[in-house]
Amino acid sequence: MKKLLTISILALLSACGGKESDTSESGNILENLTYTLDTLVVDPGEEIIDLSGGLRLSSLSDDKKKLYMFTQKAHQIAVINLDRLELEEFLTFEVEGPNGIGQYVGTMQLLDGEKFLLSSFQTSGIFDRNGIKTQDLKLKPQDYSGVEVEGEAPMNYKLTQSADGKRLFSLPGDFMEGSRDLAILDPSNKSGKVEDIPAMDKAAEFRILLQSTDMMSIYVEDVNLQEFDGQLYISTSATSDIYRYNYQLDSLQLFHFPHQLVPPAKTGTIKNKVSSEEEWRAEMEKASSQVGFEKMMWDDSSKHFFRFGRKMLPKADEEAPAKAEVYLFTYDADLKLIGEKLLEDLDQVPSSPFFKDGKLWSYVNVEDELGFAVFTFNY
Secondary structure, eight states: OOEEEEOOOOEEOOOOOOEEOOOOTTOOTTTTOEEEEEEEEOBOTTOOOOOTTTTSSEEEOTTSSEEEEEETTTTEEEEEETTTTEEEEEEEOBSSSTTBOOSSEEEEEEETTTEEEEEESSOEEEEOTTSOEEEEOOOOGGGSBTOOOSSSOOSOTTOEEOTTSSOEEEOOSOTTTTOOOEEEEETTTTEEEEEOOGGGGHHHHTOEEEEOSSOEEEEOOOEEEEEETTEEEEEETTEEEEEEEETTTTEEEEEEOOOSSSOSBOOSOOOSEESSHHHHHHHHHHHHTSOEEEEEEEETTTTEEEEEEEEEOOOSSTTSOOOEEEEEEEEOTTOOEEEEEEOTTOSSOOEEEEEETTEEEEEEEETTEEEEEEEEEEO
């Protein structure tokens, strides 16, 4: 049975070395933002959708009618009809063998013709909906002329195929150091190049490595690779700066933003190596209590980009749920900052958000059922 839970919250929120993105002449378009919020739940029929990974590995169809959601435990893709709020089917993949996708998939992208780019540490390839590998992707630096990357590890971090199907992009680098470059690959002739993206090095400044006789853990700021309308966008949680790469023109441009509500980036220094959990927590608080920037979102209806920001709040105790100050930023199609707002009624950034039909959808777990919080903005 299809479920519709309506919360109907009307929130009136108080106002509060590249291209410099000025605010628009009309000012802050989010100054008088209000929104309503509904919660929708997907009907799984007789099946169970594994929500242990949320929507971390998911991809939308171009028309936003279907969501393809990879589930690690069963190595399946759940096909969700977002218009009918129903599970349509599961697509099953093999872990090993000639059509194997590997034990732990790190990247999933929906391609034309209902094919999928799936990448793991063991293998990367393009698969059809029946789980057959139609193209094996070789991603070691030595496989491509013109590519100079230290080491022999596959260049599969944040692996993305261009919309025209002719190029592959990834962010090779040293995971332990947190630094990244942009790899631009042409699989047809095994050539490519690597572009330096120094603004993203801010992420490396805030990595934290805990290494002791009992354990090892590492925290790194996220670096994102996204394509919208034939252009590639590179961003990180450590700074508001964004690179835009026009691969048709081979043009890389860096954008800065004149934020008024938050600093443009994390600042200060932290210990990059610690040896105790106490030091780990102290350094983590230094990083997480500063502004962090989420991935970009594109709204076809308004022709605007949106992006969330957050500052984690101190916990009263270790068992208390994590809470944050949540911000919303808006940009026009040319990445001009045109709005920013502190969302006072939210204490967590919406999970895996995306725009559909002019509304913002985000993942929620509703009593172990797949659900979406749907925001209708009025500004």
